[in-house]
Amino acid sequence: DAEITQSPRHKITETGRQVTLACHQTWNHNNMFWYRQDLGHGLRLIHYSYGVQDTNKGEVSDGYSVSRSNTEDLPLTLESAASSQTSVYFCASSDPGKGEEQYFGPGTRLTVT
Amino acid sequence: AQTVTQSQPEMSVQEAETVTLSCTYDTSESDYYLFWYKQPPSRQMILVIRQEAYKQQNATENRFSVNFQKAAKSFSLKISDSQLGDAAMYFCAYSLSEKLVFGKGTKLTVNP
Numbered sequence: 424d425a426e427i428t429q430s431p432r433h434k435i436t437e438t439g440r441q442v443t444l445a446c447h448q449t450w451n452h453n454n455m456f457w458y459r460q461d462l463g464h465g466l467r468l469i470h471y472s473y474g475v476q477d478t479n480k481g482e483v484s485d486g487y488s489v490s491r492s493n494t495e496d497l498p499l500t501l502e503s504a505a506s507s508q509t510s511v512y513f514c515a516s517s518d519p520g521k522g523e524e525q526y527f528g529p530g531t532r533l534t535v536t
Numbered sequence: 537a538q539t540v541t542q543s544q545p546e547m548s549v550q551e552a553e554t555v556t557l558s559c560t561y562d563t564s565e566s567d568y569y570l571f572w573y574k575q576p577p578s579r580q581m582i583l584v585i586r587q588e589a590y591k592q593q594n595a596t597e598n599r600f601s602v603n604f605q606k607a608a609k610s611f612s613l614k615i616s617d618s619q620l621g622d623a624a625m626y627f628c629a630y631s632l633s634e635k636l637v638f639g640k641g642t643k644l645t646v647n648p
Contacts, residue, residue: 454634465540465627465638466581473634481635513581515636522588523569523631527581 425450429528442501444531446514454517455497459510504535538563542639549618557613557642559628569631570611576624
């Protein structure tokens with residue numbers, strides 16, 4: 424069965440370190456998204472991609488970057504982790520023109536100490 | 537900018553009863569999609585129901601139905617015959633150009 428996976432599921436890192444969260448989907452979807460979830464804010468869009476070599480900034484992109492070298496993967500990098508980036512991160516994918524439904528990964532809980 | 541408002545941070549319902557979760561949104565577009573997602577304690581985001589704005593008929597999925605009022609920009613979720621497994625956070629979301637904007641969520645408690 425097709426799926427979307429994230430790794431690691433939990434991570435603790437120190438302030439100032441570079442961190443990369445992985446997202447891999449086997450749906451063969453062109454669209455991929457990264458969200459963060461914080462209490463009182465719901466889910467907010469960080470970055471998104473409509474296809475290979477395409478990346479775009481979302482609502483809360485400062486301090487984050489993504490790259491899209493193939494259809495299956497959209498890694499999220501925190502260049503210099505800050506305590507404000509402690510959050511739960513969700514990756515999602517969707518098939519263009521198919522009702523805009525997004526399929527979500529299980530989430531990564533990141534703690535920056 | 538598109539915004540989504542869920543005015544009920546928490547709701548509770550008795551098992552087997554009906555509950556309605558509210559959602560309003562703001563947009564100047566005429567063609568878009570609306571969603572309700574469920575997030576149980578496992579944290580997994582699960583699609584509950586989807587509504588296409590150009591369709592006047594309200595979407596229904598088994599015990600879940602929506603009341604879509606396009607002119608009022610309102611999109612409420614009705615859960616009938618509530619079950620213990622319905623207990624979760626529920627998020628309303630608006631989609632335009634494939635991107636989702638979420639409300640802050642409503643925590644639903646189901647009492648036995």
